Structures are given as C-alpha cells and as structure tokens.
Amino acid sequence: MGRGRPRSVERRRAILDAAAELALGSQTLPTMDAIATRAGVSRTTLYKWWPSSAAVLLEGLLERFHASIEFDDDLPVRAALTAQVDALVHLLRDTPAGRLLRQLMSASITDAATATALLDQWMEPRRHAAIHHLERGMTIGEIRPGTDTALVVDALFAPAYHRLIWGHAPLDDDLAEHVCALVWPAITT
Amino acid sequence: MGRGRPRSVERRRAILDAAAELALGSQTLPTMDAIATRAGVSRTTLYKWWPSSAAVLLEGLLERFHASIEFDDDLPVRAALTAQVDALVHLLRDTPAGRLLRQLMSASITDAATATALLDQWMEPRRHAAIHHLERGMTIGEIRPGTDTALVVDALFAPAYHRLIWGHAPLDDDLAEHVCALVWPAITT
Structure with missing residues (x-):
C-alpha cells in the first residue's frame, strides 16, 4: 500500500x-x-x-556477506560448491572478516553467547547452503545417492578454517578448486 | 658405559x-x-x-601422546592414515586433550608464543607423520604420483578439529574411516 x-x-x-x-x-x-x-x-x-x-x-555479518552463500541453482553442483568455498577463502583471506572470525572463535571457547551466535548466524546458514546443493545434486543425478552431506560439507570447508586458525599453510587462490577435486571422485555418480 | x-x-x-x-x-x-x-x-x-x-x-603433550603419531610402515598407507585420524578423534573426544587444545587454540590468537608452540609441537609432528605415509605410498605405488600431500593432510585431519571447535557435529567413531573413504578415490592409483 x-x-x-x-x-x-x-x-x-x-x-x-x-x-x-x-x-x-x-x-x-x-x-x-x-x-x-x-x-x-x-x-x-x-x-x-x-x-x-x-x-x-x-x-x-550474515547480512553483509550474504552474497557469499546465495544459492545459484542454475550452476552445476560442483561449480556452485567450488564458488562457495572460494567465496569463503576470499572472505577469510582478503577482508577483515578473517581476523574477526578468529577473534570470535577464540571468544566462543569461554563465552556461550558467542558460541551460539557463531553457530546460528555463521556456520548454519553456510552449511545449509552447501547441503542444499548436495541434495539438489542427488535429485538431479550429479551426486551419488546416500552421500553423507554433513561430512562432505566439513571436508570441503574445514581446510579453509583450519588454515586460517593454524596458519601452517596459505589460503591459496586454487584451494577451493583443489579441495573440490579431492572430494569429487568419491561423491560423483 | x-x-x-x-x-x-x-x-x-x-x-x-x-x-x-x-x-x-x-x-x-x-x-x-x-x-x-x-x-x-x-x-x-x-x-x-x-x-x-x-x-x-x-x-x-607431544611426549605423552607420541603413540598417536608413531610411524607404522608395515601397514598399508590407507590403514596407517585412518589409524592416525582415528587416534586424533579419540584424543580430542575422550581425553582432556580436547578441552586443552581448545584453550590453547583460543590463547594462540592473541599470544604468539602459544601459536609458535602449537605449530611446532602439535601440528608439525602430526603433519610430518601423515605426509611420511603419503610419500611412502607414492614410493610403493599406493598413492598417485604428484599428489598434493599438504592438501590431503588438511582434508583428512581438518574435519576433526573443525568439529571440536565449532561443535556442530559429533566426533563419531567412524569419522576417521569415512573421511579417508571420501578422499581415497582421488589419490589412489
């Protein structure tokens, strides 16, 4: 009106x-x-x-960086997931979000409110977006039926967080592509 | 004498x-x-x-938990790596090492001495042990030549740390086996 x-x-x-x-x-x-x-x-x-x-x-932050987890159901599943991992890598490496996320993860260990907010507003929307693509992949026959989507999402995204936190290896430009290539043969039809 | x-x-x-x-x-x-x-x-x-x-x-801690990263070159590479991931899962889930490691990772974000000690005494010996098995696998023909060992190690071990820190999914008994199964088709000969 x-x-x-x-x-x-x-x-x-x-x-x-x-x-x-x-x-x-x-x-x-x-x-x-x-x-x-x-x-x-x-x-x-x-x-x-x-x-x-x-x-x-x-x-x-979720509002600000929403584009990094937008669904794009026109892309092949592998391309959509690679794009999402790549958006995370750039967010963590090239914006102040990386430093901020480290601070929040540190705080979450002693502060329950931070832990809850991190899970609800950071992790779950991102996991949900990735699981959405894997389930779409099972429906359209790109992903093997019965795939453990929770595990696949962790395998795809955990290396980026792992390198952010430990700093033992760089967040490379090709990290997203290489991580997807490593997981793909096990889950493709 | x-x-x-x-x-x-x-x-x-x-x-x-x-x-x-x-x-x-x-x-x-x-x-x-x-x-x-x-x-x-x-x-x-x-x-x-x-x-x-x-x-x-x-x-x-490295002395105390040294058994969890002992080389065992008689095992097939996949079994050796699964055993090492499994030992980490049990260490993080079933001993006070999980809580302690969360505290240390939290402290490492603001304290450089903790970050250095974590990398030198926790992460590097574990990464070294896993890379040893992957290189052995390339030598004996179990692992594809040219495999990005640093990336494979992160893909195998990061999910356990990721679940410890975020708490979004459990450190299951079969996590090690399932993570190895997810990565294996891409790296086996």
Missing part, C-alpha cells in the same frame, strides 16, 4: 550495519554499549532484539 | 611430565610458576630450556 518498509525494519538494519562496520573496523570485539552508540539507539533497544553483542554483530 | 641417561635428560622429562599433567588436570592453562612448583625446579631452570609455558606443556 505504498507505505514502504516498517520503521522497525529499517532501524534494525541500521543497527546491523553499525555492528558489522564496528566489528570489521576495529581490533577488538565491540560491546553492546559501543554498538548502541554507533547506531544511535539505546542499550534497551538493542537488548530487546538481540541477547548479546555477538548475536547483533554476527547477524550483521 | 653403564652410566644411564644424563641427569639433565631425566630432569627434563620430569618437568615435561609435570607440565602435561598440570595442563590436562586443570581448567586453566598453567603458568611457568605453576609448572616450576609442580616439577620442583626453579623458574630460572624452566626458562633456560623453554621460552614459554606453552612450549613446555606442548612438548610434554
């Missing part, structure tokens, strides 16, 4: 933007106070919508 | 034992002071041999 989006939706989005920018632009994890100040809202408003600073900023 | 091991070797081993036991038995990472007290030596002695508490305790 020409009313546009409700005001609360725009306010919510402004807060998520503020949280993401603050987190990506500073060396430490932002507090609820810092996010409230940056977004120009009260702490009470923030706590009405999110239980923790980790929850706000991870939802902000 | 019947003299046994030098005294310093035994003293060193006693310190490593003390560090490993302290780390595995408490909820926080031990300080140099705590390790010195437990081992009955001075801080000066400790710092003469090791640069940081992380270095002592990770060398202690």
Whole structure:
C-alpha cells in the first residue's frame, strides 16, 4: 500500500550495519554499549532484539556477506560448491572478516553467547547452503545417492578454517578448486 | 658405559611430565610458576630450556601422546592414515586433550608464543607423520604420483578439529574411516 518498509525494519538494519562496520573496523570485539552508540539507539533497544553483542554483530555479518552463500541453482553442483568455498577463502583471506572470525572463535571457547551466535548466524546458514546443493545434486543425478552431506560439507570447508586458525599453510587462490577435486571422485555418480 | 641417561635428560622429562599433567588436570592453562612448583625446579631452570609455558606443556603433550603419531610402515598407507585420524578423534573426544587444545587454540590468537608452540609441537609432528605415509605410498605405488600431500593432510585431519571447535557435529567413531573413504578415490592409483 505504498507505505514502504516498517520503521522497525529499517532501524534494525541500521543497527546491523553499525555492528558489522564496528566489528570489521576495529581490533577488538565491540560491546553492546559501543554498538548502541554507533547506531544511535539505546542499550534497551538493542537488548530487546538481540541477547548479546555477538548475536547483533554476527547477524550483521550474515547480512553483509550474504552474497557469499546465495544459492545459484542454475550452476552445476560442483561449480556452485567450488564458488562457495572460494567465496569463503576470499572472505577469510582478503577482508577483515578473517581476523574477526578468529577473534570470535577464540571468544566462543569461554563465552556461550558467542558460541551460539557463531553457530546460528555463521556456520548454519553456510552449511545449509552447501547441503542444499548436495541434495539438489542427488535429485538431479550429479551426486551419488546416500552421500553423507554433513561430512562432505566439513571436508570441503574445514581446510579453509583450519588454515586460517593454524596458519601452517596459505589460503591459496586454487584451494577451493583443489579441495573440490579431492572430494569429487568419491561423491560423483 | 653403564652410566644411564644424563641427569639433565631425566630432569627434563620430569618437568615435561609435570607440565602435561598440570595442563590436562586443570581448567586453566598453567603458568611457568605453576609448572616450576609442580616439577620442583626453579623458574630460572624452566626458562633456560623453554621460552614459554606453552612450549613446555606442548612438548610434554607431544611426549605423552607420541603413540598417536608413531610411524607404522608395515601397514598399508590407507590403514596407517585412518589409524592416525582415528587416534586424533579419540584424543580430542575422550581425553582432556580436547578441552586443552581448545584453550590453547583460543590463547594462540592473541599470544604468539602459544601459536609458535602449537605449530611446532602439535601440528608439525602430526603433519610430518601423515605426509611420511603419503610419500611412502607414492614410493610403493599406493598413492598417485604428484599428489598434493599438504592438501590431503588438511582434508583428512581438518574435519576433526573443525568439529571440536565449532561443535556442530559429533566426533563419531567412524569419522576417521569415512573421511579417508571420501578422499581415497582421488589419490589412489
């Protein structure tokens, strides 16, 4: 009816933007106070919508980097999964998201709110997107029926996180392609 | 000539034992002071041999869990690698090493000494053992020549660390076998 989006939706989005920018632009994890100040809202408003600073900023990151897990069902399954792993590699290597994710993973070990937000807002949407492609692959006959999708997703994505955390080997330009090539013969029809 | 091991070797081993036991038995990472007290030596002695508490305790863990990365060149390569991944899964899931490793990985993000000790005393010996088997496999014709051993090792071992850190999926009894099965068709001759 020409009313546009409700005001609360725009306010919510402004807060998520503020949280993401603050987190990506500073060396430490932002507090609820810092996010409230940056977004120009009260702490009470923030706590009405999110239980923790980790929850706000991870939802902000999910919005910000949503393109890296968009479904593209026109691509062959292997190309779609390679693109998703490649987007992760670039995100972790070429943007402040890599440093930020390391900080969040570190914090998650002692802070349950951070652990929950990381799983809900970072890991699960990414796993869901990848599992979607594998299931699509089983439906259209590109992927072997009965494939353990949870395991395949871990095998495809874990090496990038592993190299980010340990730093023992680089996040190469061809990492995504090579990881997919390593797994593919076992799951292709 | 019947003299046994030098005294310093035994003293060193006693310190490593003390560090490993302290780390595995408490909820926080031990300080140099705590390790010195437990081992009955001075801080000066400790710092003469090791640069940081992380270095002592990770060398202690390496001694303690050395069996989990022993070479066994009589096994077929796939069996040897499956056994090594399986030993890691059990170590991370069924012993206090899992909790301890999460603490160390968390600390390593802000503490360079911990990061160095983790790489030198945990990751590199394990990677070296696995790469040894892959190279042996290329020599005896079980593994495809030109295989990217660094990538294969990450693909085999990263899922276990990934599940330890994120907690999104269990460290199953059959994880090692299934991960090896997923990678094998791409690397076997």
